[in-house]
Amino acid sequence: MSDLTWFKSSYSDSTGGQCVEVAVAPTPTLVHIRDSKAPEGPTLDVRPDAFAAFIAFAARA
Numbered sequence: 001m002s003d004l005t006w007f008k009s010s011y012s013d014s015t016g017g018q019c020v021e022v023a024v025a026p027t028p029t030l031v032h033i034r035d036s037k038a039p040e041g042p043t044l045d046v047r048p049d050a051f052a053a054f055i056a057f058a059a060r061a
Contacts, residue, residue, distance in 0.1 A: 008036060024048070 004023035012019040021039070023032045031051040033044040046054075 004032060006034070006039070012036070022051075 004025060006021040006023045008019055008021050019036045021034050021036045023034075024030075025032075028048050030045045031048055033046070033051075035041055
């Protein structure tokens with residue numbers, strides 16, 4: 001997964017707070033999610049439709 005480009009939320013700041021990063025491979029079969037404080041740690045990988053549903057739910061909350 002070292003070839004992935006990771007993105008933080010635009011709501012994240014640079015003070016090292018709690019946030020996640022997301023990456024999508026060029027052929028998006030999975031969305032990869034990791035803890036920004038532990039970039040070498042484990043990732044959570046979900047299908048794009050499941051991630052889109054999560055984002056839609058979070059936007060309503």
